[in-house]
Amino acid sequence: MWRMAFDIGGTFTDFVLAGVGEAPRFLKVASTPNDPSVAVISGFEKLLTDAGISASSISTVLHATTVATNAIIERKGRPTALVTTAGFRDVLLIGRQKRYETYDLYMDKPPPLVARRNVLEVTERVGPNGEIEEPIDLASLNAMVDSLAESDIESVAVSLLHAYANPTHEHVIKDALQARLPNLLVSLSSTISPKFREYERTSTTVANAYVRPIVADYISQLQSTLSERGVENEMFIMQSAGGLISTAIAIEEPIRIxxxxxxxxxxMSALVGTESGEKSIITFDMGGTTAKLGAVDDGIPAITPTFEVDPIRYRPGSGLPINVPAIELLEIGAGGGSIARAEFGVIHIGPESAGADPGPICYGLGGQRATITDANLVLGYLNPDFFNAGAMQLDVHAAKTGVERDIGQPLHLEVDRAAWGIHAAANANMEKAMRIVSVERGRDPRQFSLVAFGGAGPVHAARLAKSIGIPKVIVPFGAGVGSAIGLLRAEPKIDASITRVLEIVPESHSRIADIYLKLKQQADRDLRHL
Structure with a gap:
């Protein structure tokens, strides 16, 4: 029995093939951003050939992906509309009163994923306790459906006032849309995020609708391609909260991934820490495009009930709020492929990345701008003859030429000093992020160990740990494909939560029991898809 796990990153796609009683096989292949399945099939077939097995021998396929995240950050989702209660059309534009930069007079809030012209209103009103104060107006409902029928909208988010307390009107709208527009994808806030706080609930539902067509096409195509290669079992996908879900759930609720x-x-870091006798861990995953930092407290990955996508300068409230559970993470644009440039006498790193195509200069694939990987090669931190286990040969001379041209000459530095400047600037960016994950969130770095993984993580780990006071660095076996290894350790997981506002009196216990029963029934329904 064999299990295959693969993690598609911005620069490399990582694979792990594990069999009972067999040593695990690792592989990294260049990602293919235009069609991720090309890299997946390439690596998949190479591992099968090396192991001498057929695709039908694979009992489980596990996948981690950033396709939903990238669609939100790059604003590349499909045309999406929002249907809301009359009078609440501007919930996404208004957001919260709190400013993430108190004294910045020119501060911009994150732009909504849905244009205001695509926000439609329906006359209705549900109270905070679920009482229907105004029945849904059929004339406004039909007008909304007519408007969508004449548009190019592919996906719709429905978020009505207090729908978490009573979803009846949202289901009426969904039925009306599907009766008239059967191919339209509809996401209900009472299903995606049945919690109070209108802005966060609406933002989460809109994000789900925004990426749903892309994720559905991506997963369906990937599953079909694997089936054509002889894989007989369904693929499972890692979700934000650290558990596996089926493709059916991921397609319906892509906000989970x-x-x-x-x-x-x-x-993976939590497991490595436990096996090393360390229960307090700062995780450091540096790949080719970004660096991600997280935390493990007392052996358990830290979970946050909400998070933000694409925050500005790590400021709370500056990103798009997503109201679903997720492992606590901080992501910055500092990966091995992040481009270095000289501006106003200072070295700047990222967030622009050379990615997989063309990649850093030293790859010899057409890259023309110096990157962190080029600097690390010039400094001697990378073996040019054994990069990616010898699968790639790096061009040291080309890297030196690029670093000298882009950084050395503008700043009047010798090539070694210029390369060191790139390395140090990247470390400074990551050190700031590491302080946010540790000190600013109440964690004493002196009591933690650092687990470094990803293609570039171990190169920078020791100096980062020293700068922030972390006494121990752990570089696990297979660090370059750490996330793919983590997939093999993950288990199926379903989260269910809801908001109910109750007065706590002796008679309320029956209502609380009823709420938990309904949550259990919802979780049981989801479990049938696993």
Missing amino acids: VESGPAAGVL
């Missing part, structure tokens, strides 16, 4: 890839790495 927004932080899919990084979450798997934190699970």
Whole structure:
């Protein structure tokens, strides 16, 4: 019995093939951003050939992906609309009163994923306790459906006032849309995020609707491609909260997999820490495009009930709020492929990345701009003859030429000093992020160990640990494919939560029991899809 896990990153796609009684096989292949399945099939077939087995021997396929995250950050989702209660059209634009930069007079809030012209209203009103104060107006309902029928909208989010307390009106709207527009994808806030706080609930539901067509196409195509190669079993996908879900759930609720890839790495770090006798861990995953930091407290990955996508300068309230559980992570644009440039006499790193195509200069694939990987090669931190286990030969001379041209000449530095400047600037960015994950969140770094993984993580780990006061660095076996290893350790997991506002009196215990019973029934329904 064999299990295959793969994690698609911005630069490399990582694979692990594990069999009972067999040594695990690792592989990294260049990602193919235009069609991720190309890299998946390439690595998949190579591992099968090396192991001498057929695709039908694979009992389990596990996958971590950033396709949903990238679609939100890059604003590349499909045309999406929002249906809301009349009078609440601007919930996403208004957001919260709190400013993430108190004294910045020119501060911009994150732009909504849905244009205001695509926010439609329906006359209705549900009270905070679920009472229907105003029945849904059929004329406004039909007008909304007519408007969508004449548009190019592919996916709709429905988020009505207090729908978490009574979802009846949302289901009426869904039925009306599906009766008239059967191919339209509909996401209900009462299903995606049945919690109070209108802005966060609406933002989460809109994000789900925004990425749903892309994720559905991506997963369906990938599953079909694997089936054509002889894989007989369904694929499972890592979710943000650190458990596996079926493709059916991921297609219906893609908001669950927004932080899919990084979450798997934190699970691996927790396991490594436990086996090393360390229960307090800071996780450091540096790949080719980004660096991700997380935490393990008392042997358990830290979970946050909400998180933000694409925050500005790590400021709370500056990103798009997502109201679903997720492993606590902080992501910055500092990966091995992050581009270095000289501006106003200072070295700047990222967030722009050379990615997999063309990649850093030293790859010899057409890259023309100096990156962190080029600097690390010039400094001697990388073996040019054994990069990616010898699968790639790095060009030291080309890296030196690029670093000298982009950094050395503008700043009047010798090539070694220029390379060191790139390395140090990248470390400074990551050190700031590491202080946020540790000190600013109440963790004393002197009491933690650092688990470093990802293709570039171990190169920077020791100096980062020293700068922040972490006494121990752990580089696990298979660090370069750490997130894929974490997938093999993950288990199926379903989260269910809801908001109910109750007065705590002796008679309320029956209502609380009823709420828990309904949550259990919901979880049982989801478990049938696993």
